[in-house]
Amino acid sequence: MTDEAKTWFITGATSGIGRELTTAALRRGDNVAALARKADGLDDLARRFGTTLLTVPADVRDEAAVQTAVQRTVETFGRIDVVANNAGYGLFGAVEEAGDAQARAVFDTNVFGVLNVLRATLPVLRAQRSGHILQGSSVYGQSAHPGVGLLSATKYAVEGLSDALAAEVAPLGIRVTIVQPRFTATGFLSNLDVATAKPDYDGTVRAVQQAIGELTATDFADAGDIAAALLGVVDADAAPLRLALGTASAESMRTALQARLRDLDETAAVTAAV
Ligand SMILES: NC(=O)c1ccc[n+]([C@@H]2O[C@H](COP(=O)([O-])OP(=O)(O)OC[C@H]3O[C@@H](n4cnc5c(N)ncnc54)[C@H](OP(=O)(O)O)[C@@H]3O)[C@@H](O)[C@H]2O)c1
Incomplete structure (x- = not known):
């Protein structure tokens, strides 16, 4: 890869992983269009980094605002090298507990927001015949447990569309990496939407909620370490399609994937009879 400064397009840049990524990219001399x-x-970052930071107000659910952000990015920096589809939030509760409005709302940001960003940025990347898209998934992009059904559903959706996307855009010189961090110390847990509890889920969903509440600092990755890993990935010659960040994330996904393979093996006779 080239040593030239890259131009990043980062959503959800004001806090957590997005802010760390924005800061790390700016610190090494890259340009960042930060959507917030x-x-x-x-x-504070604008004062510190001046014209290498373009701050654009945009809610990822607003397709017109995202398209304007892309236009301003290209007018300012001339290109986009890395798209970080990072904005997102969680919904906690049993699948049945989550109301229709809550369920639709989390898809609006975590899935339809991602699609808005893809539709707005891909014409630029296709014209360049280059670019790297970082798709914000999670340990919950491949695994789930009680209480995270709706959050996982959004991340599984992102992973499914990203598998297809990667194959569609590879011939056009564009790379896709699905990013799967472990629990990370950000505002994510305090920004969770929480469904109204039904007592029948006390032994499953509420037990998980309590366990999450009892996690200690060592159970969380540092958002700066996530950002550093992502800088390394966009600089590398070969881009992984999936990137687990944190052993806890990798092990949860490994367990889930092995269970799926076991299901395939154990039902092979039924499968073959069809
Ligand atoms: N923290 C974890 O444990 C963890 C683990 C795995 C994956 N992730 C993923 O990492 C990503 C970043 O989360 P985080 O941990 O950094 O949490 P965070 O500190 O809560 O940051 C989330 C960011 O997304 C933005 N956002 C939410 N909805 C938005 C919308 N509709 N339009 C534009 N921006 C919106 C927020 O902006 P506002 O400040 O305006 O609300 C905020 O800047 C998420 O996709 C999350 O699923 C997090």
Whole structure:
């Protein structure tokens, strides 16, 4: 890869992983178009890094705002090298507990927001015949347990569309990496939407909720370490399609994948009879 400064397009840039990624990219001299619902949350970075940071107010659910953000990025920096589809939030509760509005809302941001960003940025990447898309997934992109059904559903959706996307855009010189961090110390847990509890789920969903509440600092990755890993991935010659960040994430997904393979093996006779 070239040593030239890259131009990043990062959603959810005001906090957590997005903010660390924005800061790390700027610190090494890259350009960043940082999308944020409250753009003044990046004022300190604007003062520190000047014209290499373009702050754009945008809610990822607003397709027109995302398209305007892309236009401004290209007007300012001339290109986009890395798209980080990072904005997202979680919904906690049993599948049955999550109301229709809550379920649709989390898909609106975590899935339809991602699609808005893809539709807006891909014409630029296709014209360049280059670019790297980082798709924000999670340990919950391949595994799930009680309480995270709707969150997992959004991340599984992102992973499914990304598998197809990667094959569609590879011949056009564009790379896709699905990013699967473990629990990370950000505002994610305090920003969770929580469904109204039904007592029948006390032994499953509420037990998990309690266990999550009892996690200690060592159970969480540092968002700066996630950002550093992502910088390494976009600089490498070969891009992985999937990137587990944290052994806990890798092990949860390994267990889930092995269970799926076991199901395939154990039902092979039924499968073959059809
Ligand atoms: N933290 C973890 O344990 C963990 C683990 C695996 C994966 N992830 C994923 O990492 C990504 C970043 O999360 P985080 O941990 O950094 O949490 P965070 O600190 O809560 O950051 C989430 C960011 O997304 C933005 N956002 C949410 N909805 C948005 C919308 N509709 N339009 C634009 N921006 C929106 C938030 O903006 P506002 O400030 O305006 O709300 C915020 O900047 C998420 O996709 C999450 O699923 C997190």
